[in-house]
Amino acid sequence: MPTEQFVDQAGATTPAESPSSTLSHRPLSTDERAELTPDSIMQLGLGFWGSKTLLSAVELGVFTELAKGPLDAESLRMRLGLHPRSARDFFDALVALGLLEREDGCYGNTHQGDLFLDRAKPSYVGGLLEMANARLFRNWANLTRGLKSGEPQNELSQAEDSFAELYAKPARLKQFLSAMTGISMGAARALAQLFPWESFTTFLDVGGAQGCVSVQLALAHPHLTGGEFDLPVVGPIFEEYVQSFGLGERLRFRAGSFFEHPLPNADVIVMGHILHDWDLEQKQTLINKAHAALPSGGALIVYEAVIDDDRRRNAFGLMMSLNMLIETKGGFDFTGADCRGWMHEAGFKETRVEPLCGADSMVIGLK
């Protein structure tokens, strides 16, 4: 499948054990050299073709249109306003990538695409892809410059505070918050299943954006009440999202800044894709604030694309850290061992790392 490289950490190559390492000090025989092809290198180097084909399909609303019913190539082309020259190649490329089905000349969604890429469904997670299409793809074109300078390479790179800037424009804010739902959905569903929620009654999702985690936890565990702590401007967007699930009674928005204010108390505090936005000192500040807001026996759950301790398997986590270079002034991703160390320094008694979904794991700290 296309994305094994990122998803299946265990399946990733472990070069130290690889027979093809130039570090193994064993030169290849002529036959072995003859068998080498550049094919997989070429394919990865052009892998952005598949990404951008999907991103353009989301931008154009292909999956939203097909959710209304299958269409033949010409009808779909007209519906999307595409030129005849390449429309069919575009649709068939989406079929070959496993993103669309085609039967008797009619195109339709896969069940996966129908559930997650139809803008009309609450399960839509395309926000992240919309942001990747509108911002990240172009920003990543400047990766080399970022690696040389250590400076962000996005439209916010001149701003004093990237997030204040990002949150300043309502349209961009909503896209970003919806994007966070996209990147959190898989982990949020796993989080609802894999943590012993029966032993706790309240939770607080810190910097929870649209409210993806709060909603998934409330849907899975009727005994839980809680909510989210985020900047005031996020409030209305959270309320709207929560209401769409009819969970307004149990989920409450708490307005504030996690650097300027203390965190509200809760049995369990969740920080998802928050710590990686900030530099080391800021990360430690947030972990200390969580510790202060928890009761004895309470838990802090940090979930991210946590990098494997040996830093050689979770390619997605390592590249998410490069994305933090592109997008933030000092952010970086980290290993489970890094995060457990920071938690112990903050006074947490027990810590452990558990895989969630895809490249995401959670680091749990018990006070």
Added chain:
Amino acid sequence: MPTEQFVDQAGATTPAESPSSTLSHRPLSTDERAELTPDSIMQLGLGFWGSKTLLSAVELGVFTELAKGPLDAESLRMRLGLHPRSARDFFDALVALGLLEREDGCYGNTHQGDLFLDRAKPSYVGGLLEMANARLFRNWANLTRGLKSGEPQNELSQAEDSFAELYAKPARLKQFLSAMTGISMGAARALAQLFPWESFTTFLDVGGAQGCVSVQLALAHPHLTGGEFDLPVVGPIFEEYVQSFGLGERLRFRAGSFFEHPLPNADVIVMGHILHDWDLEQKQTLINKAHAALPSGGALIVYEAVIDDDRRRNAFGLMMSLNMLIETKGGFDFTGADCRGWMHEAGFKETRVEPLCGADSMVIGLK
């Protein structure tokens, strides 16, 4: 592996048979829906991260530096002139992507990277990746605009003749020709093995760029003589490349334009990644010219990322056609059946399609 989606055509999903099709008219059960995750969609959508990480590594000369010997992170960072902030994440991401090895804190090339991505080796195929990094990645950012307009989305889009423009600047020309070697090497090696060359004595590679195919054929078959037909400006670059393999005696450059002049005679005429650059009428003109230049019993070999006849497996070929939208005025890729049909119309007696390597196949026409 990262790129199976493009490489293993047989392994690609065949949606018509897929149980997860919305076209199968069977709604999913609640349990089936609950098991769906957006993970693979998210990973593909962000797949450009892995591409650009490799492209920046080629741009920075990571593999060329490490070909001189393994280096620790700090030495490699200094050698490449990278900022400390993200250098280690960058190197370890390359390890996790299987592009570098790491042992005892020292980074080294894989044998594959050492052979194909070290600029100092004649087997270097990074030219395509340099072009992808310098041009295609940014041009593909405008894919949606191209799909709507049907117009090229590159820096040549205003030019009357893209290739005249592309060939006008020596640096860009050399990068492009070297890129063609990158994309042709795997297929060229397979072509040398899989065609019955023993039955023929002369060949002509039409539009052969740097000379990749001519060199691979001459290396594998000492009885063959031949060469390449391309625009005059390509001559010196071909000669230099051929001389680097000491094949100047058997490989000759023939200067000309395949639209303005007839093709020189040869037992076998090869056109690799040529036909897809042009519109239907131009494609047929080139096939007719090849037929005219061949003796009875001679062969035309067209090799490209030939699309499977059902247009649902070769994602790479279908997206190569989108790349022709981005890069050319009327070019498009095609199926084996399309090409065999054009060959029969031109008078070829027998035609067949044979897989070469990765997404590439050859269409053979016998006169």
